[in-house]
Amino acid sequence: MVLVPGQTIPLHLFHQHTVAMIKGVVDSDKTFGIVAHRFSPTDNSSTIANIGTTAEIYSVKDETDDHTGLSSIRVKARGRQRFEILETKRSPTGILMAKVAILPEKVLPDFLLGARPDSHCKFCCRPEEGVVTHTAVDRNGQVLASISMLNNRQINKFTSAYCTPWPPWVYEMYDPELVVERIKKELQQWNNTLNPEKLPNDAIELSYWVAQNLPLDDTRRLNLLSLNNAIQRLRCALSIIQKCSVLCCKDCNVPISHKTEVFCMSVEGPLGAYVNPGGHIHETLTVYKVQNVDLIGRPTKEHSWFPGYAWTIAQCKSCNSHLGWRFTATKRNLTPEKFYGITRASVVPGLEQQDEENEWMPSL
Template sequence: MSTNSGPAYDIQRPLKFPFLGLDDEFTEEILEKAPFNLGPEYPNEDPTMTLPVWIDNICAFPGQAIPVCGYEYYEFYEAGKKKDGYVGIIPHMKKPSPRPRGIIYKVVHLSEKGNDQFFTARLLACYIFHSSISINMPKFLLEPVYLGSIKVQILLESLHPLTLEIMRDKGTIVPSGANRFFRSHPWPDLLERIKSYYQEVGLPEEYITKAMDQSPARISYYFSEMAILSYDEKVTLLNAISIEGRIVLVLDLIRNYRGICCQDCGKNIESEGPQVISVTGVCPLFYNRGGFAHRTLTMKTEDQDRRMPFVLYDTWFPDYGWSYLTCNRCTNHLGWVFMQAEDGVEPTFFQGIRMSQITIKRAERDVNGEEKIAHINE
């Protein structure tokens, strides 16, 4: 990977999407609130809320800001604005659950300017909720499914009582299985492992300090956004039974990561690991001018040929130009290579990989304890 003495890239800059009509005072509100300044708990005494709820292929943890774009979203988010700007989204699950968790989003901005063909909006993920009714999850989902106005219960997560008892060293007598898990994963050790990982993926020190200063629940949410995860893995983490369990599962997924490959032909994609370029995580969601969504994995890479035709037009990362990245075996469009437009900012190059075009390889153990590789698609 290229290194020079230039300053680190400002990882808040990708939150701006001027070509989608969102570069105004609402952008400043996003920069002020996300992902660390939303507050650790639900602000009202009554942890319930009635709001319009949909099933959709969106999963973002509290604290994140995501864009949406397209005609199909206009009614979807306009309805949310009539309810104090809040909407509920239950991520679609391949394996149905009668009481899946969802996310409450605040509609910060809904705009019709900037593009004649699409409505654009910005959502702040605020809280996790349980539905008051059983959800009939469709097997396939091609567009958002409206469930109606539903009363939901805000989930106020905190550290498990056993973690607190262990931290107080009171020697509480508990079932051996639970005792073994929580004593094997003490909270201070989990925090150290999270901090070490942040340093590994290049999260600037000032953001590490902010991230580690959050409530335990928000620490677990932000840590989840910093790992290479498929959509289904994110939904699994959303439904984790405890904060500690969520963090341990993310650590396991990181430890068992064995690389990525082209989804079409299986050729390995050479990379040096994830690289934080956006404060929202290593797989930020972007829309292009055509209204197509791309969950984009930002990865470290070696120096590229500077003679490549890099383009600054409609870049998602201000100060970086982009060029197409294709599989050198089957020519599948894997994503983009980004290069600094002017000498100075670091990194000089990085890759933006389309999650929809790759397969994540993870190690698993068979019944004999031997490692095998599972291939996980978006």
């Protein structure tokens, strides 16, 4: 997986050298690094990404099997800082060690600061839109008069752009407040459960939240993670959000779910990382409805990630690839009664286009 700063990752480890490594990390600074690791389908060679994220452990549960005496460990960690790998080596126990450089977050300055006269500084706050009410009160707080008038302010924080070679709209494209507002507006169109008020207001935090919760493949997520500026990350994410209308099967490209079906089952967002009893991590996106999906087997409550729900394996009807699971409520008064968990690794964002027969035609 590609860990993003702020993202929570659960781990269930069995291999003894990995368990020993994590125990050593817990006894020291509780921090280790996570990088994406891939195997080539042609020659079975492995490669690792040159960008990763540090993870800080905040919960540990050490377990020992009574029959074999082997140790296993469950930990929860949270992504902290991005880093670039400078060089790597293997320890005698097989653990991959790396010399890394922490990637700093670059904050764009106010480009109009030098062109803005002092008399315009009081207009740098964003004006209220529509009708503005001015109220006069006495010393006791009693309203003496109230006047409503249209806000026709001609000067704002971008007016001084006319003193530069570039028009105001160029600077508006990179204004943190406006970019954050556009991202929230686009996300709200996906589904009303993505409440803009619950999303981070800080540009850096929101850029990582979006990178974590968008159903992107590893390559696109790594590209976002490699960017050192939050505005650039948000602008790239905004382009993807505006173009994405449908989620498609990664292997055969048939449509699986629409963006309006995405909802938040977790407090962290619509996409969360879950670990199964075998130690495999599945980043799972929750959606209300799907199409072109077959169910395999009967529902079971065993090891369910969502208490009160039973899961059933879901696969693509076209190519039989594993997509995720359907979760159905086993208790009354649970909302929703059913939903689907689609793994991030099984879908890619696509574009919705309508042909003459009004069918979905995904395009990447």
